[in-house]
Amino acid sequence: MATTVNMSGxxxxxxxxxxxxAAGEDIVIANRGRPIALLTRLPARRKKIPWNIYxxxxxxxxxxxxxxxxxxxxx
Numbered sequence: 001m002a003t004t005v006n007m008s009g010x011x012x013x014x015x016x017x018x019x020x021x022a023a024g025e026d027i028v029i030a031n032r033g034r035p036i037a038l039l040t041r042l043p044a045r046r047k048k049i050p051w052n053i054y055x056x057x058x059x060x061x062x063x064x065x066x067x068x069x070x071x072x073x074x075x
Contacts, residue, residue, distance in 0.1 A: 002025075002026035002027060002028045002038070003020075003025060003026070003027050003028070004027075004028045004029075004030050004035065005017065005027055005028070005029055005030070006029075006030050006031070006033075007029060007030065007031045007036075010027075010029045010039075017039055018039070021039045021040055021041050022041055023041075024041055026038060026039070026040045027039040027040070
């Protein structure tokens with residue numbers, strides 16, 4: 001369940017709220033009792049895979065882009 005904080009409370013204690021959000025707590029920021037924003041933790045970044053990870057391990061046939069004869073029996 002998210003904690004609700006009003007706008008003036010969020011402005012005066014933003015760094016504390018950010019620390020709580022970073023710890024996994026969802027914080028709803030409200031203006032005059034109406035929720036307007038959600039402060040939450042960002043998802044962890046996925047590790048990028050280098051483009052050349054399989055360099056020298058994959059072979060491609062010379063005719064890999066040649067037209068296929070898969071429909072010749074149907075024509």
